[in-house]
Amino acid sequence: MLSKSQIKLITSLKQKKYRLQHGFFVVEGLKGIAELLNSELELYQLYTTESFEDKSEKEVLITAAELKKISFLTTPNKALALFKIPKIKAIQTNGLVVALDDVRDPGNLGTIIRLCDWFGVKELVCSKNTVDCFNPKVIQATMGSITRVNVSYLDLERFLENQTMPVFGAFMEGENVYSSALPEQGVLVMGNEANGISEAIENVITKKVSIPRFGDLQATESLNVATATAILLSEFKRAK
Amino acid sequence: MLSKSQIKLITSLKQKKYRLQHGFFVVEGLKGIAELLNSELELYQLYTTESFEDKSEKEVLITAAELKKISFLTTPNKALALFKIPKIKAIQTNGLVVALDDVRDPGNLGTIIRLCDWFGVKELVCSKNTVDCFNPKVIQATMGSITRVNVSYLDLERFLENQTMPVFGAFMEGENVYSSALPEQGVLVMGNEANGISEAIENVITKKVSIPRFGDLQATESLNVATATAILLSEFKRAK
The missing domain is CATH 3.40.1280.10 (SPOUT methyltransferase, trefoil knot domain)
Structure with missing residues (x-):
């Protein structure tokens, strides 16, 4: 189940100022989310129509209708995740x-x-x-x-x-x-x-x-x- | 002024089957239209908020509100033209x-x-x-x-x-x-x-x-x- 405040938070992240304010960004689709889970980025919350077994503590199971409400895509793709915007890294100017x-x-x-x-x-x-x-x-x-x-x-x-x-x-x-x-x-x-x-x-x-x-x-x-x-x-x- | 049948014709051209049926395709924006006018393609009708002097016989002056009705763009750009889909040309396989x-x-x-x-x-x-x-x-x-x-x-x-x-x-x-x-x-x-x-x-x-x-x-x-x-x-x- 999605609360009104969750919906409001997620949809606000379309705008840069709210991404900066909250420190999260949105990734959609099983493949994209899997790639980011496999990186050093930190997952905040996962809204999904299918369970990602090992992520249960951060997972919120939702319906396809709920996904449609929060998705930025015309054709939502099973899951939407919020990841934390990473800390700024120093630039390495070799290469x-x-x-x-x-x-x-x-x-x-x-x-x-x-x-x-x-x-x-x-x-x-x-x-x-x-x-x-x-x-x-x-x-x-x-x-x-x-x-x-x-x-x-x-x-x-x-x-x-x-x-x-x-x-x-x-x-x-x-x-x-x-x-x-x-x-x-x-x-x-x-x-x-x-x-x-x-x-x-x-x-x-x-x-x-x-x-x-x-x-x-x-x-x-x-x-x-x-x-x-x-x-x-x-x-x-x-x-x- | 745009008639209902003109609006219906133009908006139908988003779909391939109507492009094939009518033999027209849509180009939007002054720059794109100018490039096509400058080619061997044949103009059928020009719907524009600003007159293209030398095209007056095929030109329909419309308002910005009318353009919004027929445009496929989020931000319509002054003019929309229908050009005739050209005849199929033989393939020259050199190069x-x-x-x-x-x-x-x-x-x-x-x-x-x-x-x-x-x-x-x-x-x-x-x-x-x-x-x-x-x-x-x-x-x-x-x-x-x-x-x-x-x-x-x-x-x-x-x-x-x-x-x-x-x-x-x-x-x-x-x-x-x-x-x-x-x-x-x-x-x-x-x-x-x-x-x-x-x-x-x-x-x-x-x-x-x-x-x-x-x-x-x-x-x-x-x-x-x-x-x-x-x-x-x-x-x-x-x-x-």
């Missing part, structure tokens, strides 16, 4: 770091977190206006990768200014990435969906790179930020 | 062809069409169960690329069986794509979001390729089909 300058779309951030995980990028640093990584749509898109990539929100300009590693930025008019020397240590900055990298951040970039366009030169406007990140991470990581 | 085996998500298909456009891939062939390219969410995600990529729906198994070009498929356990010989002419097959490439299609693939994983080997399950397509197209097109 490749990805930096996001105001990426706003939750699906894009989720996909980029998953790409970092695939390509072994441990640190993702984000400008303060980048969408929150505990947004339910981001969590749904990461497929558990959120547990393996350290996502930090900070003053991106100051962070980049203080780097001794080279800072690469994705631009339309940069050097052809296929012929660029790409080091193992560095920061790769990706910009906002509509405006790209802001002027303030552009000023602290040491090398501009771009993905050459093979189609009609007058046509395709740009690549989506998540697909551009995929291609650039692949270039950094493949054997040269 | 690289991308083939999709039951890709179901409209956002993924839209992103893949945009990637084909970027990388100069003219032909995208789709299994019959792949999401319809005139679905409004696909059109919204393609950003005009739909006018420059020929998308065909066909019996994919038969199409691939009859190819003389090599047929590549993206698999988890394929040859490392970074060290594979990738020809200029060929077909690249990408699979369904949940199940990958089906057994029937697997049987007609001549070479399996995969994108190596650099992160924790036990962890990241897979890449999204659109990001995997981005990386593989980049590999086919970059100078080796």
